[in-house]
Amino acid sequence: MLEPHEGKRHEFKNLNWVAKFVAKNIWVTNHSGIIEELLCYVQPDIAFSVMKLDSKSIKDDNQVGLLKPYTIPTTSFIKPALNKKGKSFIDNRDYLFGGQCEEELLSEIMAVTKELQTYQIRYEDFRKSCLRCPDLRERKKVTTPYGSISLLNNKPEWDLERVFGTLGEDFLIKYRKVDMADR
Incomplete structure (x- = not known):
């Protein structure tokens, strides 16, 4: 546009x-x-x-x-792998960008950007809590009903x-x- x-x-x-x-x-x-x-x-x-x-x-x-x-x-990082049950909780929304005026489109982009930032903060908190988990540190992989979380070494x-x-x-x-x- x-x-x-x-x-x-x-x-x-x-x-x-x-x-x-x-x-x-x-x-x-x-x-x-x-x-x-x-x-x-x-x-x-x-x-x-x-x-x-x-x-x-x-x-x-x-x-x-x-x-x-x-x-x-x-150093280490975590890698979550979701199974079918875990993936069922993912909010897959289709955002239809187009057909709106510039102002409406920009408002929608702003809302999606704020939502993305919230998810990024939540994921970072999750990642930090996983890195502190003694069970994960010991076994290197923890399986849950929603998938698994692996502790991998960086390069x-x-x-x-x-x-x-x-x-x-x-x-x-x-x-x-x-x-x-x-x-």
Whole structure:
């Protein structure tokens, strides 16, 4: 609806909302080149804060063995898996966006956004309470009438300063990537 209008920003003052068109750029990143530049021009301890070893490229048993002394204790996350009974409690609503005026559509989007935020908070509380469960920590998987909850380890991480000091810059350039997440 807003595409034919000029400008990328549209204000809806009576609803206290702003709609913006945001370009999504797709980039190809030369990780090894960036890492070389960072190690040449930035102090290593600062450069390490934006880099990590790529666990996908470290598959060889010899490399895993080399990195074992540098492994940082892994953290965990929960993964719920609902069965049919559990899925029956999921509220699957179809939202029909279209046919409304801009104001009505925006009001509906606002309501759905608030509902999503409420569910995200509830899920985060659930996740935290599961991580504190001693039974789950011990058995790694708990089955309920609604499905199961598994405790899984995150990908391994390594002490990059020690890896750099022992295995050298070439190892980091070969098996490292730059963390491109927004900070």
